[in-house]
Structures are given as C-alpha cells and as structure tokens.
Amino acid sequence: MANRAQIQTNNSALIAMIADEDTIVGLLMAGVGNVDLRRKTNYLIVDSKMILLMLLSFAYEKCSLCFLETTVKQIEDAFKEFSTREDIAIVLISQYVANMIRFLVDSYNKPVPAILEIPSKDHPYDPTQDSVLSRVKYLFSAESVASGRR
C-alpha cells in the first residue's frame, strides 16, 4: 500500500514536465519553470525532432538503433530523476510519451510525486491507457467482485 507510507510535507515543491514543446512553453509562461544553480531544469521537451529520430530508428532498425535508445533513455532518465527528486510534487507527462516508457510509469506507485498523464497537442487523452485507471479498473469487472463475494 503506497498510501500508508509517511508523506513528506513540503511548502514549495515544484511541478516537473515531460511533454511536447507547446505544452512546455505554455506551462513555463504560467510560471512553473525552474532552473537551479547547476542549470538543471524541471522539464524535458520531447520535440518533433526526437520523434522523427525515433521513427527513423524504427524504419532503419539496425543502422540507427542507437538513436532510439538515446531518445527513450533520455525520457527514462528524466522520468527517474523527476520521480525521485524530493523537491518535486507533481510530474506531468504527455500520454504518448508515457507510452514510450510504459513499463516505468506502470511500475511507479508512490503517492508523491504524483504522476499525471496529460493530453498533448497531437495525441488526445485516452483513459484506457492511463496507468492509474488501468490499476483500478479491475474493480469494475464482474469477475473480481464475484470472486470477492464468494
């Protein structure tokens, strides 16, 4: 039970973001951008160039597999960093980016920072892919309830 863990209170925690360029630019305009003394940001832009590299990597699987690994690795590293930093309370991640590292997102079960899957400009939100909803949806199936009653 993740919720039974002691929750660390924080007066001014950050909101981290892994999303497309327009979403990041918009949220930075709203004032959530933070750059620390080591020039580490609280956001990662997954831009179209990155996606293009990924598509190329899929097309030429053998010759440019390193591109794909680097790209997904960047997202993975950013996700791991944001989800372990103590000064971050909420991590916003575009759902299509979360799909690239689904294994990591689904295995995350801590209450803080809260991982929220959000829609992006080109990919609307799909509730069936949401990690939180897929974790709780088994309660809606008749079999689980029936097995509970037995």
Place this chain on the structure above:
Amino acid sequence: MEEQEEATGFEAAVRQAVGDEDVLRFMDSTDSYLTLLDSLSSTLRQGWLDLAIARQSMGASRINGALLDHKSHSAATSVQVDQEDVDSMEAQPRFTLRKWALVADGKQCYEEQKMGEDKFPGKTGSLQLRHRGDSQLSDEKTSESGAQLDVDDQIQKERAKLLSMFGTLISPKLRAAQLSFETALETFVEIANMRSAMLSSFDRVRNELDHQKDDTVPIPSADLVVYDVDSCATKGLFGLPIDA
C-alpha cells in the same frame, strides 16, 4: 453458538456498510477524475490554439523552445504538499497550488513590515512617501485595498516578465494563452488531489475484498440487509431478525 453466529453476521454487515461507502467514494472520485481530465483537455486545447495564433502573428522564430530562459531562477508558481488523514489508518497527500508564490511571499513580507511599522509609528511616514496619494488615505480598509492593488500589480509584472522572453511587443493572444495555461495548472492540482483520493479509496476497497475472500462465514447479500447505525441493530428484509 447462535449469539456468536449473530455477532459474526453483524460484523460482516458492518463491514459491508463501510465497504459500500468506500465503493461509492471510489466511484465518485473516479468519475471526478475523468471529468477533470475532460475539462483539462478543453483548457489545454484553448491554450494551444491561442499559442498557435500568437505564433502565426508574431512569427515562428519568435515563439519556440529555443528562446526559453536557461539562467538560474526559481519557479514563480509552486505546490504545497500536506498530509491529509482520511481516517486513523491511512493518510493521503493534499496538493495546494501556490500561484505566484514569490509575490505572495512578498505580500506577506509587506504585511509583516506594515505590522512592524504600526508598532513604531515614527516610521510610517517613510511608507507613505513611497506611494503617491497615500497621505490622503487614512482609512485602514483603503490601505488594505491599496496593498491588494499593489500585489495585483506585482502579479501583472511577473506575468509580463515571463512573457518578455518572447520580446517586448507581444500578441494579445500570447497573454490569453498564458491565462489558459494558468487555468490548466489549477486543474492539474485538482486532478492530483482526485488521483490520491481515488487510489486511497481503491486501497480500502481492495482490502475489504481481500478480507471478504479470507472470511469463511458467508456474507449476507447487500440487498437483503439494512444496517441501522443508531440502534446498532442488523435487520433483514421487512425488519425481521437476520437469524429468523
């Protein structure tokens, strides 16, 4: 023996009633979660549209990720995390948005400063000199509203400062986009709270189900049992005792 069976049935009925409440809470939070995400999609869509219009009028080179500020700076908007006790057993995080926290802190400092100056009236003149027209305002209420206006001005300045990375003369649509994304931020925090409520109630329902699986005594059906909270009595359909 009968008394023991009755007690076990009563316990099961109590658990059933509590379980139903948890299920309702879980369903309610799931519904709210989905509704909020729908609202978030609309808000973000409006923000992207405004941003696209601004980009079209100002030029693509004026609005892009390359212009973002990479100098060291703190976030103007942050989140406060508190622990909320749902019951004695479990705790869930509670997120509160602190919009323009730096300005708000400044306001607090201003208020603290003002209180300090009230204690030392000799220094009040120095405060009045800083604001044009303040010498005519003796009413405390007016000075409070003046302070509020001051904070509003500060917030407007902060907003303008954040937009200044895109140049001095910016499209009004960029300001509209900024407001849309500010609204989206509020929705994000609501969704985070709803998510923690949903997961908390889900854990309780799952515990209840696991408990029921382990229980060897058959549990009475929910549609046949009415649990009376006041009298702490368990009655069957039409008020008959459950063992009758």
